[in-house]
Amino acid sequence: MTVSKLSELEMQVLGVVWLDGPCTAYHVRELFRKSPSPRYSGSAGAIYPLFRRLEQAGYVISKVGRQGKRSKREFRLTRRGMTTFKKWLREVPDIEAAVIHDPLRSRVRFLAALPADQARDVIDEALRKVRAKLPDYVVSPDRKQGSDQPFLDLAVRNAVLVTKARIRWLEEVQRKLAKR
Amino acid sequence: MTVSKLSELEMQVLGVVWLDGPCTAYHVRELFRKSPSPRYSGSAGAIYPLFRRLEQAGYVISKVGRQGKRSKREFRLTRRGMTTFKKWLREVPDIEAAVIHDPLRSRVRFLAALPADQARDVIDEALRKVRAKLPDYVVSPDRKQGSDQPFLDLAVRNAVLVTKARIRWLEEVQRKLAKR
DNA sequence: CCGCTCATGTAACTGGTTACATGATTTA
């Protein structure tokens, strides 16, 4: 019934529920919390009311399941939920193709405010930190072979390529700073 | 006096005021509005109250200036504002080094939900749109030569490198989809 | 039995956006 547009987070949740089958709000929440690209915190205050809204609007349905003696509410997509989700997938808005936000870029823009040595320190540390993030994404080849989730692999591949680009960029910045 | 931490937007505003010298809230607002990487909308409802807070806390001061017959309130950094801004520049938080959010990545992760032909269409369109954004950033060489803003150039360079990485990634996705 | 993870929830807050409103000045 409700035709009100769903938020980005709500769409991500629909996607996870679709992928991970009947699952709890808690499961989805933990996925966001543990995600290495921290777009959403997975805060309870966001997730639980969100699932209630989604169910009331008919995008998901739940039933109380059991795992051992512990009870939990498990959600899955309705046909309506799946339709809405697929529609969202097909419509790529302009803003997603726009230049994505890189907080390091917005800092470097102002780096002339610092004396040369301090600027160098900032970039050195940033580079060290970004490099430290990379190995997490280079999945071990054996695990990658058996993967039956080609699109998850492609998502990881995005993280790798973009992170490498950021590293190369920071190295350029480093070289420019050295020549002063 | 107020030691309360400033938001990311507030820091960006301090940066612009530092770079563009005495300038109006309107000027800052327009910069955000016209920015090709739309992190902030530059909404009046954000900017004007923000400048009042910054002035009250002593980070900026303003005086009413004149340009022709039109009066306008121009802001510049205080010493305190500059100190705070430089401190922010020196402290790169972990989160800025983390994997940055790419909305196209979060879509592709779920792309198995679409039939192959529709998935191809989505990627084709995304690629077309991202490619269309690139030329804006390849600054004309003559303008770049005379540039006395090396850090602005580096910021643009970030946009170019990361956008190119996204394009190469989308091309990979395209190839994977073709092989099915 | 103590601490950890699973599981669910709410209240207060925050950092913005949207939409609206006003008026002066400049440009076509």
Next chain:
DNA sequence: TAAATCATGTAACCAGTTACATGAGCGG
């Protein structure tokens, strides 16, 4: 003189986060 731009502002809203709270079951 009409339309666009400069310039400033407010009220209502929104999508999230933070912090807090509770309780059950599980492993050492």
